[in-house]
Amino acid sequence: MNNILRYDLSSFASRCEAVVVCLVAVACVDNATATDSLLPWTPSGAVALACTPNLDGRIDAAELSPAIGVPARFRVTADGASVPIDVAGTVDAAGQRVWDWSANRPEDRLATVTASTTTGRWYADHFPSGAFVVPLDPAGEIEAIWKKDTQALRLIGVASAEAKPTAGTTLLVYTEPVELYRFPLIPGAAWTTIGEVKKGTLYGLPWAGVDTYEVVVDAAGRLELPDMTLTQVLRVRTLATIAPSFGSAVSERQVSFLF
Numbered sequence: 001m002n003n004i005l006r007y008d009l010s011s012f013a014s015r016c017e018a019v020v021v022c023l024v025a026v027a028c029v030d031n032a033t034a035t036d037s038l039l040p041w042t043p044s045g046a047v048a049l050a051c052t053p054n055l056d057g058r059i060d061a062a063e064l065s066p067a068i069g070v071p072a073r074f075r076v077t078a079d080g081a082s083v084p085i086d087v088a089g090t091v092d093a094a095g096q097r098v099w100d101w102s103a104n105r106p107e108d109r110l111a112t113v114t115a116s117t118t119t120g121r122w123y124a125d126h127f128p129s130g131a132f133v134v135p136l137d138p139a140g141e142i143e144a145i146w147k148k149d150t151q152a153l154r155l156i157g158v159a160s161a162e163a164k165p166t167a168g169t170t171l172l173v174y175t176e177p178v179e180l181y182r183f184p185l186i187p188g189a190a191w192t193t194i195g196e197v198k199k200g201t202l203y204g205l206p207w208a209g210v211d212t213y214e215v216v217v218d219a220a221g222r223l224e225l226p227d228m229t230l231t232q233v234l235r236v237r238t239l240a241t242i243a244p245s246f247g248s249a250v251s252e253r254q255v256s257f258l259f
Helices: 002-027 032-037
Strands: 071-076 097-100 109-114 132-135 142-148 152-160 171-182 190-202 205-224 229-244 250-258
Touching: 109 132, 171 205
Parallel strands: 097 205
Antiparallel strands: 071 109, 132 142, 142 152, 152 171, 171 190, 190 205, 205 229, 229 250
């Protein structure tokens, strides 16, 4: 929202400067009646936003597209901080589930993330054309590579942002992309998707394994944030099980809220 307001105000400022120049020029003319022949000013009308929510209770492919080059700002907890997050929510008097995250914590930090194309990336040749990149961590040291089509938003691999970082190179490419968000996203939708990595590299060490993602859209409701309130939010739970070729499997639970 801040980006939209900033652009609108900048555009408005430019128009105001043009108007001021015209007024000064008119004031310097002896015979001001010469302006009577000009057509009256009429507003051009408001410019509609490129994307507005239709609040139909579902998220279709056209409503979840990458915004390349647009900075997205995230509130993140400070290093070492432990903050309880209520992902269960409560049910209000109207029967709607509500997640109240409206508390403004001054100790939070701001992380800015920008999606980009794979052009110029050291690992670009390992991924298909049309893929895009999003930092996987706030520091931007590891990047996730995605591909989106009309059926799903797919994770196709991860890689270190630098070719030879101090921590060691990471390059993990799935033999088949995993469908982390399958369209349309509606309450009750559920699926399991599997991604296999062969001959990968994780922090400079050889890596191979199978990742299983169990995804379910299990609730809808209202999400209250410090800056805004979002209605008809979908809660998506993901259980990711990482099973290396050698060693024990590790599971991680993730909860996402989409609007």
